[in-house]
Amino acid sequence: WNQALRSFLGRVTYDYAGRYYLTASIRRDGVSRFSKDNRWGNFPAASVGWRISNEDFFDNTSSWVDNLMIRASYGVTGNSNTDLLSQPAASYPYLAVINTSTNYVFGTGQTITPGASQQQLVNDDIRWQSKYSTDIGFDLTVLNSRLMITGDYYETLTKGLLAQVPLPGTSGNDGGDPYVNNGEMRNRGIELGVTFQETKKDFQYSISANATTVKNKILALAFDRPIYGPGSTRTIVGGELGEFFLIQRDGIFQNEEEIRNSAQPDAQPGDVRFKDVNGRNAEGELTGQPDGKIDNDDRAVVGSSIPNLEFGLNLTASYMGFDLTAFFTGVSGNKLFNTGRWWGERTDDNQNHPKDLVPWTPENMSNTTPRAVYRTGGVSNARYNQDAWLEDGDYFRLRTMQIGYTLPQSVFEGMGLEDASLRVYVNGQNLFTITKYTGFNPEVPGEGLFGRGVDDGNYPTSRVITGGIQFNF
Numbered sequence: 402w403n404q405a406l407r408s409f410l411g412r413v414t415y416d417y418a419g420r421y422y423l424t425a426s427i428r429r430d431g432v433s434r435f436s437k438d439n440r441w442g443n444f445p446a447a448s449v450g451w452r453i454s455n456e457d458f459f460d461n462t463s464s465w466v467d468n469l470m471i472r473a474s475y476g477v478t479g480n481s482n483t484d485l486l487s488q489p490a491a492s493y494p495y496l497a498v499i500n501t502s503t504n505y506v507f508g509t510g511q512t513i514t515p516g517a518s519q520q521q522l523v524n525d526d527i528r529w530q531s532k533y534s535t536d537i538g539f540d541l542t543v544l545n546s547r548l549m550i551t552g553d554y555y556e557t558l559t560k561g562l563l564a565q566v567p568l569p570g571t572s573g574n575d576g577g578d579p580y581v582n583n584g585e586m587r588n589r590g591i592e593l594g595v596t597f598q599e600t601k602k603d604f605q606y607s608i609s610a611n612a613t614t615v616k617n618k619i620l621a622l623a624f625d626r627p628i629y630g631p632g633s634t635r636t637i638v639g640g641e642l643g644e645f646f647l648i649q650r651d652g653i654f655q656n657e658e659e660i661r662n663s664a665q666p667d668a669q670p671g672d673v674r675f676k677d678v679n680g681r682n683a684e685g686e687l688t689g690q691p692d693g694k695i696d697n698d699d700r701a702v703v704g705s706s707i708p709n710l711e712f713g714l715n716l717t718a719s720y721m722g723f724d725l726t727a728f729f730t731g732v733s734g735n736k737l738f739n740t741g742r743w744w745g746e747r748t749d750d751n752q753n754h755p756k757d758l759v760p761w762t763p764e765n766m767s768n769t770t771p772r773a774v775y776r777t778g779g780v781s782n783a784r785y786n787q788d789a790w791l792e793d794g795d796y797f798r799l800r801t802m803q804i805g806y807t808l809p810q811s812v813f814e815g816m817g818l819e820d821a822s823l824r825v826y827v828n829g830q831n832l833f834t835i836t837k838y839t840g841f842n843p844e845v846p847g848e849g850l851f852g853r854g855v856d857d858g859n860y861p862t863s864r865v866i867t868g869g870i871q872f873n874f
Contacts, residue, residue, distance in 0.1 A: 404492055405433040406481075422450035422472075432481045435528055436495045442529035446476025468542040473535075480530040480563060494580040495525045521576030522568065528582055530563040538592075549596040556589040558620075564850045566623065567630075584622035586642060590614040606718040613711045617641045630851030632738040633700070633786035641705045643851045645736055647788040648699050649676040652768050653761055664693050671761040671772030673782045673789075675699065703788045706847065706854020709734025722807040731797040732843075739840045740857045743790045747783030748773035794854065796836035796843040803828040821874040830865040 412426040425447040431440045450472040453459055459466070503518040538553035561582035568574045591614050598607035619638050622628065628636040635646035651674045654660050660668050664677040679698040680690035714729040745755050748771075759765065760773035771782040805826035813821040836843045841861035847853035 403433075407431045418455070420452050420455045422448075422452070424448045426476075428479075430479055430481075430529075432529075434481050434493060434495075436525055439495075439526065439528035442479045442481075442531070444477045444479050444531070446474070446478075448472060448474035448476075466541070466543050467546050468540065470540045471537075472539070473537045475533075475535050478532050478534070480532065482563070495523055495527050497521070497523050498576065500575070518575060519573075522572065522574045522579045524579050524581050526582075527563075527580050528561060530559065530561045530582065533558040533560065547597060547599050549594075551592075551594040553592040554590075555592060556587065559586045559588075562586055562850075564628075567628065581623050583628075584638075585620040587618045587620055589616050604718075604720045607716070609715040611713050614709060615707060615711070616709075617705070617707050628851055630855075631848040631857070632740065632852050632855030634706075634738075634852055634855065635700075635702070636851050640702065641707055643706055643847075643853045644702045645704045645706070645738060645788070645791055645854075646700045647703050647786050647791060648695070648697075648784070649678070649701060649703060649788050650674070651676045653766075653771055655766055655768075664691055664695050669772075670763070671766075671774075673771045673787070675787070676701075697786070700786060704736030704791060706735050706737065706794070706845075708732035708794070722809060724805045724807070725803070727802045728800045729797065730800050731795070733795045735794040736791050736854060737794040737838055737840065737843065737845050738855045739790050739792055739838070740855065741840055742792075743783070743785055746770075746789075749775045749781060749783040792838050792840075794836075794838055794843050794845070796834055796838065798834040798836075798844075799829075799832045801828070801830050802832055818874055821872070823873075824871040825869070826871070827866070827868045829867075831862045832864060832866075834862075 407430070409429045410426065411428075412424070415421075415423040426445070428444045428446075430442050430444065433440070450470055452468070452470045454466055454469040459469070498520040499517050500520040501517045503516050504513050505516050506512065507514050534555065534557045536553055536555045538551065541550045542548070543550075562584050563580055564583040565578040566581050566583060567578050592611070593613075594609070594611040596607060596609040599605070619636055619640055619642060622636070622638055625638070629646075630636065630643055633645065633647050634643040636643055654663070654665075654668050654670050654672050654674050656670055659674070660666065660670070663674060665672070665674065668674070675695045677691035677693070677695055677699060678701055679696075680692040710733040712731050712733075714727075716725070716727045718725045745753065746758060748754070748758075748760060759767070759770060761767045761771050774782070803826055805824050807822060807824040810819075810822070813819065813823075834843065840856045840859060842859050844862070845854055845856045845859050848855045848857055
């Protein structure tokens with residue numbers, strides 16, 4: 402199957418006296434992935450800027466301010482991407498896919514008759530997802546261009562969010578869940594970047610750091626109902642995208658008296674105690690008080706996979722013929738659902754377990770690890786939708802680092818090779834990661850839009866060390 406994208410772009414820019422700037426553009430895109438009536442989208446954008454440092458009244462500060470500019474922009478971008486799997490249904494989600502290998506049994510003779518069935522329910526009204534972005538910021542350069550600071554406040558509003566809506570089997574859907582333009586989502590936050598660079602004779606260095614905050618909120622959803630995703634996530638209006646919606650552990654039962662005073666009368670010492678939080682008042686509103694039993698209604702929002710803060714740090718330095726570069730990245734404030742721990746630490750079947758797993762016993766009581774037992778009734782210690790498998794996703798990683806040495810030019814001039822150069826270097830990737838996450842890799846892509854942060858076997862990051870020689874002549 403083939404796909405086509407056609408685009409038209411127009412842009413106008415204006416600069417007056419190096420002080421006032423205007424840029425406006427409009428883009429029109431058409432994609433074969435949508436039906437004929439919804440194929441085209443229009444996406445305008447505009448930005449303005451004022452370089453204050455070029456104004457006459459700013460001359461008194463010119464001795465230490467090299468550049469000061471404030472700017473603002475607003476624009477719309479489009480997204481037509483559905484999951485580009487090796488399936489026509491993903492490439493053309495508005496078309497029905499027919500399975501011609503479906504058989505059916507008819508009559509008292511149970512005759513097997515070849516037939517066909519629609520493999521996946523479709524949405525012929527699917528259309529472009531649009532993101533409306535607003536940005537207000539400044540650029541400041543001081544100290545003879547040694548210090549540069551940029552700051553931005555941004556807000557993005559995504560409308561017509563392209564997503565698959567889970568459907569029950571009773572709907573007749575025999576394939577993947579159909580795509581819909583599923584509501585609205587808003588992100589807002591602050592971006593800050595700082596760079597300091599300096600040269601002192603033979604020594605040069607620069608330090609660049611950036612940080613971004615984000616606050617996510619779902620403003621609307623199609624069909625006005627929650628969406629439950631993998632890893633026991635939930636997306637509702639007013640919450641964040643794919644929040645973890647889990648039953649909370651409250652320690653381990655140590656004796657019979659604790660069990661008698663709990664909402665789990667079938668438990669035994671060594672079993673997990675869960676929080677009973679789904680009591681309701683006369684109006685049916687949740688009060689957070691116990692109702693005397695543990696079930697799926699006791700689930701609560703216990704975290705989000707979206708970091709509160711993302712940051713990076715880039716270092717460069719050179720002295721004589723030596724040079725160094727290092728790039729660090731990290732995130733903070735997010736949660737990850739470690740499905741691997743559920744598989745390894747659930748003791749309700751025979752499988753591999755972590756070597757340091759020490760279950761609760763009367764002789765070795767624990768308040769974190771339950772007893773090892775297979776249970777067919779009551780509340781299972783190994784239940785999937787509990788926060789025991791939820792971990793902090795914070796990390797700080799040295800992504801790349803390179804050290805090199807370039808031979809002095811005089812070495813080659815004596816050989817009559819004035820234009821030659823020789824540099825040797827060692828390069829490392831993912832040399833270390835600081836994190837409390839116990840999975841292989843804290844950078845978890847997740848399980849689709851509504852299952853971000855669900856680690857269902859995320860492959861570990863390789864540490865790679867290479868060396869090389871660069872010889873130019």
